Amino acid sequence: MVNYWRGVWGFVDLSGITLRSAGLTTAISTSVLVISRGLCNSPAPPLLTISDLGREDYFKITTMYEIQPCPSLRFYMDSCFSVVFIIGFVIAQWRGLWTLMDLLLASDDAFRSAWLSVVAGNILTIFLFIIQWPVMYLARQMRRVPQTKVKSIALLVIEDLLTLFGTVASVLVWRGCWYLYDQCLIVDDTELSLWVSHGAAVVIGLAILHYQIFIHAGLLKDGQVIHSGESTFFNTKFITNFIHHAVNANTKTLAKNQQNKGALYVEEENSLITENMTNTTSLNTKDAVRKM
Structure with a gap:
């Protein structure tokens, strides 16, 4: 997964580190994900947790169209579409948002930019945590209305908006933490800093029994969360x-x-x-x- 992220990110970087490139990358990737109903796969921690506890399907990774694993062309095509297409555009979307923040968020002061990113990301995360209950309550009330195309589109728009803001919050937090580690964690020895960061993440992930959060364990399709009947939108339990x-x-x-x-x-x-x-x-x- 890391290799794939690095590769796609690097390929997109070849288009240039400019506002135009970042804006187009974000707009195109977001539009494609909305059309393909894969936008809900963009958010990441702190708006997502995956527990290792009590999971009988720990090694089961869902695909976009949920075709059961079997030696068939449909399953292989579904897997390729899920990994190459959906995840590829998720990476492109993250790269676009990340670059926009690099260029617009106190670009002349890396340390200040990192702190602004962390603070803004956490504030947006808290705001999304607060509004998710009334939003899901509204969705439950809307589902009681007789099924119409307008209602289905409205629910999908609500989910996509929450997901998009959740993605922005995730990128802000990740970017801020990433740059703070670069500037504060054993700055005199980059290799040791990387090893400490990696080792600490592995140990903490195993200790809190949430190691699966480090991998992309399957995909969802837009509309599943808003129709799930859950009282919360983001899975942070x-x-x-x-x-x-x-x-x-x-x-x-x-x-x-x-x-x-x-x-x-x-x-x-x-x-x-x-x-x-x-x-x-x-x-x-x-x-x-x-x-x-």
Whole structure:
């Protein structure tokens, strides 16, 4: 995934690091993603969390059209379309937004630009977290209206707008953190700084059981989130994931213990019945011997 991002990003950079190039890249890639209904794959942390807990489909990666894995041309075409086309334009969109921020956000002061990016990204993220509940409530009310083309388009527009702002927030946060690490984390030894950054990310990702967040684990199609019935738009249930996992694990343990107790009770009851039958048979045998 890193190689693919680096390659596509580098190819787009060949068009030039200018406002015109960045603007066209952002506009074209966003338009293509909207038309292909793949825009919802653009946001990233902090607006997205993927827990490693309780996942039976950990190694299952969904494609755009959700064709089941099989040795068929349709599956291979779906996979190629998902990776090359959708993810490719997501990378181009990120590159365009990133370059626009480089050129417009305090371009004469890298340190100030990085801090502005982090602050702006987090403010926008908090704002999106706040408005997602009323937006999803509005979507639920709209879904109760009889199905019409206007309603479907309106819901899709709402989702795309939230997604687009979420993408901007994600790029702002990533860009700011990236540049701050460059300027603050072991600046005298670039190689050591990179190793420390990489190692810390791996350890923390494994420790908090959210390592899958580092990879692109499948795709969604625009319209799935707004029609999902969830009360939140962005999947950021970090603490909730741990609570649900703990509750589910405790429930399974209790059920297993009760099942084991039930099996033990049945086994003890069968043992008592067998013992009684043995004793009865023994007494009958003794009585028969005495009579003889």
